[in-house]
Amino acid sequence: MLVGPYRLPSPVYVAPMAGVTDAPFRRLAAEFGAGLACTEMISSEALVRRNPESFRLMDLRWDRRPVSVQLMGGSPEVMAEAARMAEAHGADIVDINMGCPVPKVVKTSGGASLLREPDRAARVAAAVVAAVRVPVTTKIRLGWDFESRNYLQMARLLEAAGVSALAVHGRTRSQGYDPWADWEAIGQVKAAVRIPVAGSGDLRRDVDAAARQEQTAVDAVMLGRGILGNLWLIRQTVYHLQTGDRLPDLSWAERIALVRRHCDLVLEYYGPERGSRLLRKFVAWGLKGFKGAPRLREMVNTLTGPEQVDVVLDEALRTDPGLLTTADEEAPVAESCQAVA
Numbered sequence: 001m002l003v004g005p006y007r008l009p010s011p012v013y014v015a016p017m018a019g020v021t022d023a024p025f026r027r028l029a030a031e032f033g034a035g036l037a038c039t040e041m042i043s044s045e046a047l048v049r050r051n052p053e054s055f056r057l058m059d060l061r062w063d064r065r066p067v068s069v070q071l072m073g074g075s076p077e078v079m080a081e082a083a084r085m086a087e088a089h090g091a092d093i094v095d096i097n098m099g100c101p102v103p104k105v106v107k108t109s110g111g112a113s114l115l116r117e118p119d120r121a122a123r124v125a126a127a128v129v130a131a132v133r134v135p136v137t138t139k140i141r142l143g144w145d146f147e148s149r150n151y152l153q154m155a156r157l158l159e160a161a162g163v164s165a166l167a168v169h170g171r172t173r174s175q176g177y178d179p180w181a182d183w184e185a186i187g188q189v190k191a192a193v194r195i196p197v198a199g200s201g202d203l204r205r206d207v208d209a210a211a212r213q214e215q216t217a218v219d220a221v222m223l224g225r226g227i228l229g230n231l232w233l234i235r236q237t238v239y240h241l242q243t244g245d246r247l248p249d250l251s252w253a254e255r256i257a258l259v260r261r262h263c264d265l266v267l268e269y270y271g272p273e274r275g276s277r278l279l280r281k282f283v284a285w286g287l288k289g290f291k292g293a294p295r296l297r298e299m300v301n302t303l304t305g306p307e308q309v310d311v312v313l314d315e316a317l318r319t320d321p322g323l324l325t326t327a328d329e330e331a332p333v334a335e336s337c338q339a340v341a
C-alpha cells in the first residue's frame, strides 16, 4: 500500500476522529499495526492564527511515521499557509477534510460544504498541493445530500488537482452517521480514479473489512467508531486481511489491561489534571458492551484523579462481565467533529 513515497505497513487506517485520535490513541493504534493514523481535524484559520491548541493537536512527537495531519478550511490561501505550517511541523502527509458535517465547520466553507462547491474544493486542493512537498490526501463524503451526490465528480477533480490518495466516507453530509454507509458508491470511486482509495463506514469486525475490500477493491479500509473502546480490532483486521484467519476477541481481563494502558498513556501525555477529565470517555468506551458496564460507567463519570482509575478498573476486574456478543454491542454515538480547535 503506497501513499506518495510511503509504503505503509498495512492497509488498515485509523479514521480521523475529533476528540478521539489524539497522540496516545495514535500510539496504541500504531502498536496494533495500523498502516496510517491521522490527527484530529485542525482548523486552518486557527492554525494560521497560531492558536496553541492547534499546535497541540499537531503534536507528532509520539507518532510512528508516516503520520497524516488533517486540515479543515475553505480558503485556498489559508489552507496553503496552514499546510506549509503542518509540513514545517513534521507532517508526512497533509489531509484535507471535505466531510465534516457540523454547522460550525460548514459555515466557514470548510468540511462538507466544499462538496457543494466543487470548483472551490479543487482550488483548495491545488493550492495545498502546490504549497507543500509532502503528499496531500483528501477525505470526502458522497455529497452534500442524496439529491446532490457528486462523489465521482469530486474524486476526479481532486485527482486532477494533484491529490495523492482519497478516503471516502460512504454517506452524504445530511446522513450524518446513519444509516448504513454505501459501499457500492465507494467501489465506484475506486473504479473511477487511479490514485489509492480508502473506504470508511461501519467496519465493526475484521470480516466486515475483508468483505468490503473484496466487494470494492479499495486499497485500504478505515476503522472509525468500531475502534472506540476496542483498539484490538485493528490487530484483528490486519491479521485477518493478511492471513484469512481470525484472532479471538480480548478476554475481559485483557480488555481491562488495555484500558489501563490507554489511561496511563493519556495521563502521561496530558498530565493528571487534563488527563483525568479526558480519560473518562476512553474508560467508558473500553467497558461498553458488558452487562456490568452501566454501574462501572457511573463510577467512571465521577473520576477526578488517576488513583480513582485504578479503583474503577480493579472493580471492573472483579465484575463478572456477562459478555454480550459483538453484534449486541451498542455502537458508540457519533459525537462528530465537536472538538475543532
Ligand SMILES: Cc1cc2nc3c(=O)[nH]c(=O)nc-3n(C[C@H](O)[C@H](O)[C@H](O)COP(=O)(O)O)c2cc1C
Residues within 6 Å of the ligand: 015, 016, 017, 018, 019, 020, 040, 041, 070, 097, 098, 099, 100, 139, 169, 177, 181, 200, 201, 202, 203, 222, 223, 224, 225, 226, 333, 334, 335, 336, 337
Ligand atoms: C467522534 C467522531 C469524530 C470524527 N471526526 C472526524 C474528523 O475530525 N475528520 C474526519 O475526516 N472525519 C471525522 N469523523 C468521521 C470518521 O472519520 C469516519 O469517516 C466515520 O465515523 C465513518 O466511519 P464509521 O462508520 O466506521 O464510524 C469522525 C467520526 C466520529 C464518530
